[in-house]
Every structure is written in C-alpha cells, then in structure tokens.
Amino acid sequence: MMTIDAHLHLDSDQFASPADAASFLDQEREKAGISHCVVLHLLAQGWSMEEFGEVLALYPKLHGMVNLNPHDKHCHKNLEQAISDMGFIGLKLHPRLQEFSIEEDSVSRLLNTAGELKVPVLIDAFPDGTHLQQGFHALKYAELAKKAPNTNIIIAHMGGHHVLDFLMLAKRIPNIYFDISYSFLYYRGSSITQNMIYAMKSMGFNRIFYGSDYPDRTLAETLKGSLEIFEDYGVVKDDLNKILYNNAASFFGFAR
Numbered sequence: 001m002m003t004i005d006a007h008l009h010l011d012s013d014q015f016a017s018p019a020d021a022a023s024f025l026d027q028e029r030e031k032a033g034i035s036h037c038v039v040l041h042l043l044a045q046g047w048s049m050e051e052f053g054e055v056l057a058l059y060p061k062l063h064g065m066v067n068l069n070p071h072d073k074h075c076h077k078n079l080e081q082a083i084s085d086m087g088f089i090g091l092k093l094h095p096r097l098q099e100f101s102i103e104e105d106s107v108s109r110l111l112n113t114a115g116e117l118k119v120p121v122l123i124d125a126f127p128d129g130t131h132l133q134q135g136f137h138a139l140k141y142a143e144l145a146k147k148a149p150n151t152n153i154i155i156a157h158m159g160g161h162h163v164l165d166f167l168m169l170a171k172r173i174p175n176i177y178f179d180i181s182y183s184f185l186y187y188r189g190s191s192i193t194q195n196m197i198y199a200m201k202s203m204g205f206n207r208i209f210y211g212s213d214y215p216d217r218t219l220a221e222t223l224k225g226s227l228e229i230f231e232d233y234g235v236v237k238d239d240l241n242k243i244l245y246n247n248a249a250s251f252f253g254f255a256r
Contacts, residue, residue: 001241002256003223004248005029005124006038007156007211010052012045014215018055026059033084034061034218035245036254040092040122040212041067045230049078053086063252065090065122069076069098070106076113079207084119089252090120097124102140108147110243115151120251122228126157126182134211138165145173154209157183158199161192167199170207177251180243197233205239209248 010021029037039062041052049066056064066082068075068091073098082088091114095102114121123144127136138159145153154177159166163183170176180196184216187193200208214224232241248254 002105002234002245003032003034003044003164004036004038004245004252004254005034005212005214005219006154006209006248006252007040007179008037008214009040009042010045010047011215012042012047018047018052019250022055022059022062026062028214028219034219034223035256036061036063036248036252038089038122038252039064039246041065041088042092042094042097042148043067043069044094044097049082049086049088053082053088057087063254064088065092067092067094068110069099069100070104070110071250075106075110077127079110079113080117083119088119090102090114090122092122095135096126096128096136099134101135102144104255108144111144111151111153115148120152120154120177121148122156124152124157125155125159127160127162136162138162138169139167140178141166142169142173145176149175151175152177154179156211157213158196158208159183161187161195163192163195163199167202170203175208177207179209179211182213182216185217185222185227188229190223193229194233197229197235200235200239200243205235205242206241209251210244227249 045058066088158178
C-alpha cells in the first residue's frame, strides 16, 4: 500500500550531521516502503536551514519544511529564501519548544506570508503538560486560521486529546488540516484513539495525513502499529488509502 509520511524529523540524537541523518532516513524510508517523507527542520536541533536544505536536496523523496521563529525580524525574508532558493515546501512552527503564543500578531503575519508564497504551515499541537501550562487551547488555532484564510494550516498530532474540539472547528474553517503523528500510537488503548478514528470518519477521511513523528519510533514500527489500529476499527481500504497516501499526495503535489 502506497504511503506518505507527512510528519517526521532527522535524528539529531543518533547523528551529529544532517548528512548522515538524512542518508540513514532515506534508507529507512525505502525499507519501510514509504513513498515520500515530509521532513521537519527544527531550530532546536542546531542545524541551519541552509545546511538542512542542502542535504535534503540530495534525496528526491525527502521534502523539507523550514522551522522559523516569528520573533526573528528576518523570518519573512528567510521564509521566502527557504521556499524560492532552498527547495523547502512549507513552514514549521513549534510554539511549545520556541515558547511563543500563536495569538501574537507576528505569527499571523508570518502565516500570511506563507500563504502569499502558496506553501502550507504545520504547527505543533500536542497538548502535553508544558503546552497546557503555556495556555494551549484549540480555539487559539482556529482564530489563527481565520487570520490567515489563504494559508493551509496543518494541525500536528491532530490536537491530541483535544481532537474533538479541533474536529468541530475544522468543520467550519476550511483551511485547517491534520496529521495523526505521535498521538495515534501515544493514546493507543484509550478513548482518544477512538475519538481520532471518529474524527476521521466525520471528516470523510479528508484533510488528514498519516505521520510517524520519527525518530520517536522507527518508520516501520509506526506504520505497522498504525495499520493494526486502523484494522481494529474496521477502516476500509479506500479510506485508508486517503489517510496513508492520496490526501498528502494531492495536498503536497507529490508524484508517484
């Protein structure tokens, strides 16, 4: 079954250089039968967007999203450069790690720049203890999406245990998308996984992408575990194909 992994990272714990990390990832991608990978740059890993972009350019099935800080006065220029000159396909924001509020005007301005460049924005939305203490709330993401109506926004990790709130908001806000990375296996055995399946069904399995959040687990382990859950809940092949491949292929414009 064709699969696109729409949310993963290079492994900075195992590898000191992005070149070694990308080489290993591409080998793992082939072993796991993953067609394309959306690889998220993280400033916290210490690799610049320039070296990250140069490395990914060597691997046609690895596609980067650049991580920028909206507080950086050069972030708009850097985003334009990353998209036009370095081959990045979108913007990654991580308010929890980078300690900014998505309510700030600088965030919506950067999202609107992404929209002008016709690239999506993926925003971390896993409500762990740290993020909850920082004021995590689904409504903040919805308000941000409305401030940048021409920008497609991917809610990473499907909002965790707030998935039903995000579902109801996405039904009213068409530029909200989701990936199921991390949450789908993290909550396995709880009602949250059932809620995620319910949300997928309620959205007709549209606007939702598979993701592993590698290197949290290996690509093969995450795919195997995710397929087991889909089978347990009786997700049919056509809907599974949407989540695993068709939605992301259409959204990102990936060819087979």
